[in-house]
Amino acid sequence: xxxxGDREMMxxxxxxxxxxxxxxxxxxxxxxxxxFRFYAPRLKSFLIRQGYAENECExxxxxxxxxxxxxxxxxxxxxxxxxxxxxxxxxxxxxxxxRRDGRGGSxxxxxxxxxxxxxxxxxxxxxxxxxxxxxxQALTLLPAExxxxxxxxxxxxxxxxxxxxxxxxxxxxxxxxxxLALQRLRQTMEDT
Amino acid sequence: MKTVHQTSEDLLxxxxxxxxxxxxxxxxxxxxxxxxxxRAILGQFENVGGVLIDEQPLAxxxxxxxxxxxxxxxxxxxxxxxxxxHDHDALAMGIALPEPLARRKIGPWKWLGPGVRFARIxxxxxxxxNLVLLRVPAGRALPEHSHSGDEITLVLxxxxxxxxxxxxxxxxxxxxxxxxxxxxxxxDGECICLVSLEGSMRIKSWLGRLVQPFIGL
Numbered sequence: 569x570x571x572x573g574d575r576e577m578m579x580x581x582x583x584x585x586x587x588x589x590x591x592x593x594x595x596x597x598x599x600x601x602x603x604f605r606f607y608a609p610r611l612k613s614f615l616i617r618q619g620y621a622e623n624e625c626e627x628x629x630x631x632x633x634x635x636x637x638x639x640x641x642x643x644x645x646x647x648x649x650x651x652x653x654x655x656x657x658x659x660x661x662x663x664x665x666x667r668r669d670g671r672g673g674s675x676x677x678x679x680x681x682x683x684x685x686x687x688x689x690x691x692x693x694x695x696x697x698x699x700x701x702x703x704x705q706a707l708t709l710l711p712a713e714x715x716x717x718x719x720x721x722x723x724x725x726x727x728x729x730x731x732x733x734x735x736x737x738x739x740x741x742x743x744x745x746x747x748l749a750l751q752r753l754r755q756t757m758e759d760t
Numbered sequence: 761m762k763t764v765h766q767t768s769e770d771l772l773x774x775x776x777x778x779x780x781x782x783x784x785x786x787x788x789x790x791x792x793x794x795x796x797x798x799r800a801i802l803g804q805f806e807n808v809g810g811v812l813i814d815e816q817p818l819a820x821x822x823x824x825x826x827x828x829x830x831x832x833x834x835x836x837x838x839x840x841x842x843x844x845x846h847d848h849d850a851l852a853m854g855i856a857l858p859e860p861l862a863r864r865k866i867g868p869w870k871w872l873g874p875g876v877r878f879a880r881i882x883x884x885x886x887x888x889x890n891l892v893l894l895r896v897p898a899g900r901a902l903p904e905h906s907h908s909g910d911e912i913t914l915v916l917x918x919x920x921x922x923x924x925x926x927x928x929x930x931x932x933x934x935x936x937x938x939x940x941x942x943x944x945x946x947x948d949g950e951c952i953c954l955v956s957l958e959g960s961m962r963i964k965s966w967l968g969r970l971v972q973p974f975i976g977l
Contacts, residue, residue, distance in 0.1 A: 578814070597830070604826055612819035614812065618778075626825055634832040648803070652810030659778035659809065667782060667885040703807040704814075721770070722777040722812055728770070746770050754804060 579606060581700065584650040585643075592640035604633055607654055617723045620662065628665065632658040649700035699757065706756035714749035717742075768932045771912065772798060776805035783889030783956040786860055786881075787912045787932070790954060793858035794914075794930035851879060851893075853952055855917045855929075861954060866893065873903055881954075890957040896920075897950050902943040909958025911935045918951030920944060 579587075584606070590599035608629050615625040635657050643653055707715050720727045732742045768791075774780050775788040792798050845862040851869060856862075865882040872878045875897040883891050893916075896902055902920065913933040920927055922943040927933060945951040 600833075601826070604829065607813070608825065608829075609818035609821055610813050610816040612821060613816035616819065617816075625819075626822055629821070630825060630829050630832060633829045637833040638837055649807065649810050651814050652807050655809035655813050656806055658813075663778050663782075663785075699804065699807045700810050700814075703804070703811045707808070707811065718773070718808060719812065721773050721779065722809060725779050725781075727774070727779075743770070746773075750769050750773060753808075754801070757804060 581649055585645045588636075588640050588643050588650060591637060592643065600633075600637055603636060607636075607651075608633060611654070611658055615658070615662070618662070619723075619725075624665065628658060628661055631661050635661065651700055702757045703753075706753050709756050710749065710752055714745065714752060717746050717749045718753060721746075768934045769801065771932065771934050772801050773805050773808075776802055776809060781889060781958075782886035783883055783891040784910065784912050784958075786864070786883065786891065787914050787954055787956045789860040790858040790916075791914050791930065791932040793860060795932075798932075853893075853895075853917065855952070857916070869895065875900060876903060888958065890955075892955050892957070894953045894955050895950060896945045896953075898945055899947050900945050902945065902951075902953075910956075911958070912956045914954040916952045916954055918949045919946045920951050920953075921946060 579602075584603070587599040587603050590596040591603070611629050611632060612625050615628055616622070620628060632654065636654060639657070643650070647653075648656075707718070710718070717727070717731060720731060724730050728739060728742045728746060732739045735742075771780070771784070771788055772792075775785055775792075780788060792802055845857075845859070846865055848857060848862065848866055851866060861881070867880040867882070869877040869879050872894075877895045879893045879895075881891040881893065883889070894902065898918070911934075913927075913935070915927050915929050915931045915933075917929060919929070920943045926946070927943075
């Protein structure tokens with residue numbers, strides 16, 4: 569099957585949610601292909617930056633996509649945006665994989681990522697609604713070095729030590745910078 | 761009042777990013793299960809993850825990846841591993857454990873000092889960390905120690921205080937190797953904490969140094 573189409577175009581959050589609904593309700597493979605087309609190449613880039621090996625990345629992309637198909641019915645647009653939902657699926661699968669491959673040896677019972685909060689509070693729902701858009705705005709409004717600190721947290725196991733080393737500044741300074749960045753991010757999201 | 765101390769917010773970010781090792785991740789997951797405000801913050805940080813995926817450049821995929829994925833969805837879903845909480849009545853803690861912790865096997869209480877006990881949480885997938893419950897009587901100081909890496913503490917029962925403030929059930933406290941402090945349990949009851957220690961713990965008192973080889977912390 570060829571995957572023609574405009575690979576650069578960013579579908580709107582509503583369009584993405586609509587595609588997922590079609591997968592959930594009608595097992596619509598065309599809608600699934602559209603989701604794959606948008607997310608699979610981005611997910612792979614993301615996983616490469618997270619330090620997974622090339623072959624692991626594609627395995628994880630495949631596993632994530634299969635899980636999107638299977639779990640589509642549990643997607644709740646009020647709780648999270650499509651991208652965030654997919655991010656958490658990929659993250660949890662990645663953690664499972666690292667556990668399996670870790671020095672833990674033969675694990676008899678593979679546990680999934682300790683998922684919490686199956687039942688979101690009103691408060692949490694209020695915050696997550698529309699919040700991918702807000703986060704995107706907030707990240708652009710942050711001073712570049714603060715946004716960089718937050719981004720780096722997703723791509724390094726010990727981001728603060730690495731930043732300190734890279735910039736040649738004390739760890740304490742980095743820690744207060746991270747704190748400031750997180751405060752700003754949340755403030756900006758609440759204000760916009 | 762359940763506080764996310766400022767030093768701990770970056771733990772929530774690293775947890776959201778999937779970058780914490782299993783032992784510290786379990787402590788943060790248990791905290792999140794106990795704190796509504798941290799659940800909301802975690803949701804915000806997970807949104808950052810979603811935004812970062814949208815921003816990524818398009819990687820080249822193997823030509824057959826979509827076909828392989830379609831083959832994957834046609835296979836039967838593997839059965840979910842059972843995640844039955846273990847029975848921890850024997851530890852007689854008098855509290856309900858947060859779910860991520862309750863799912864784990866926990867060893868028996870062992871002696872760590874006068875009145876002070878610890879129990880080890882099984883976590884074979886993370887041999888670089890000690891993950892323990894620490895149980896300290898009212899009014900007693902927590903074992904004074906230093907450690908080679910990060911330490912994360914979650915208060916499960918009772919409360920303690922140190923130079924910086926008072927810590928109540930649900931509070932998460934992150935310390936790095938630079939911190940030196942003397943936490944003391946409040947007078948109104950015993951305190952049980954979940955602690956993840958990176959590397960080995962060095963107990964500072966002469967008694968601690970004496971017993972450490974025998975208790976294996």
